[in-house]
Amino acid sequence: MSCLALVNSALGSVRFFIEAQLRFLNPALRLLPSAMKYIGILLLLINARSFPLGWHCRVLYPVAEFLVALQFTKLRLLFxxxxxxxxxxxxxxxxxxxxxxxxxxxxxVWTYKSWASPDDCDFLLHLNNSSYGKAMDCARFRMAIETFPNFLRCGGWAPLAATHYHFIREIPMFAPYEVRASVGAWDDKWIWVIARFVKPPSKKSKGKGKVKATSASISNEDSNSASVSTALPDIVTEIANGNASENGPKSGASPSATAQALLARAAQVPEVDGALVYTVTVAQLCYKLGRRTVPPAVILAANGFSAPLPSSSPSLSSSLHTPSPSLDADARTPPAHWAETRALRASIPALKAFYAGGWRETEQGWWREALAGCEAERRGCVVA
Known part of the structure; x- marks a missing residue:
């Protein structure tokens, strides 16, 4: 038998084998287009949060929510x-x-709720380190809308200078988590925001935490205030009455060292409700109006924050035991400096001029008095 005949015989055997396999796989091959379609749809759904503009929608959602509520209010007033x-x-x-x-x-504390979606996780099936920044962006933006709306109305913003992370535990894939953001410290230029990624406590553990807090508040109001104080790091520095550098730290604060000190301290403090802490971050920001930097104390007081001295403002001592943001605004007690803020808000151009430098010419320094109650807390913790 010639070589050509052997080759033809071998090719025939291979052809027969392939045809047999195709006949066997034919039903499965007919279903392949449908299976690929469903697999593709499933992959799209799994990665929906990473679609183009998905991050922008999550970050800007508080703005859209605010604008919708504003337009509804204007429409109601129109009629x-x-x-x-x-x-x-x-x-x-x-x-x-x-x-x-x-x-x-x-x-x-301002809370942003999310979950560890597959597109935000790595091959080890937990939240990727790079995804923490995405969640932080959403938490900070929501916090900005709720903490300094007056400043935003004037065109102000709060650029991010640095972020420090302390990873304690991994967040498993599909696990829900909360980002609990709070003000940790400020000086004449910078403000540091502490964010804690936590596992939300179960309903049972929440109930236990509430009972414990209630009994503490009944037994001793001051001890309740102290327990809240330990839950959040008490770190800040002095803000000036006119020129910010006049009464601030003489040697100047070290932003990075302050952030590291805040981070180390916050990592040691457990959550009041028993929530499991995954990660602690500290963000360093400043307030800008154009190219001008506005002292954080001016922003905080002008937007309603208050920590007056009990001796100087006995009627406002209840503000030291802070109401929850969920409380109706009508139930809040306006602080003593609120008349000054209302006068400024009467004209947005005047308010903008105040933020742009008019605060330097204000002799009263009402923002300093408004935050005098937390002076002892904030002065001792910014690292010079």
Whole structure:
């Protein structure tokens, strides 16, 4: 038999084998297009949070929520029977309900809820380190809308200078988590925001935490205030009455060292409700209006934050025991300096001029008095 015949015989055997396999796989091959379609749809759904503009939608959602509520309020006032002055007063009153009136700057916590989706996780099936920044962006933006709406109305913003991370535990894939953000410290230029990634406690553990907190508050109001104080790091520095550098730290604060000190301290503090802490981060920001830097104390006080001295303002001592942001704004007690803020808010151009440098020419220094109650807490913790 020639070589050509052997080759033809071998090719025939291979052809027969392939045809047999194709006949066997033919039903499966007919289903392959449908299977690939469903697999493709499943992959799209799994990675939906990473679609183009997906991150932008999550970050800008608080802005959209605010604008929708604003337009609804304006529409409601449009069909009301009030005169122009009454409508303007009602609109300003609505703006006031969106402000942290009477809140203690070092006690409040703003929560952003999310979950570890597959597109944010790595091959070890837990939240990738690079995904923490995405969640932080959403948490900080929501916090900005709720903490300094007056400043945003004037065109101000809070650029991020640095972020420090301390990873304690991994967040498993599909696990829900909360980002609990709070003000940790500030000086004449910088403000540091502490964010804690935590596992939300179960309903059972939440109930135990509430009972424990309630019994503590009944037994001793001061001990309750102290327990809240330990839950959040008490770190800040002095802000000037006019020129920010006048009464600030003489040698100047070290932003990186302060952030590291905040980070180390926050990592040691457990959550009040028993939530499991995954990660602690500290973000360093400043307030900008154009190219001008506005001192954090001015921003905080002008937007309603208050921590007055109990001796100087006995009627406002309740503000030291901070109301929750969920409370109705009508139930809050306006701080003593609120008349100054209302006068500024009467004209957005005047408010913008105040932020742009007019605060330097204000002799009263009402923002310093508004935050005098937390002076002892904040002065001892910024690293010089």
């Amino acid at each position: 009301s029977f009030s005169n122009r002055a009454g409508k303007k007063a009602a609109l300003e009153a609505w703006y006031e309900t969106r402000m942290p009136v009477g809140f203690h700057p070092l006690r409040e």
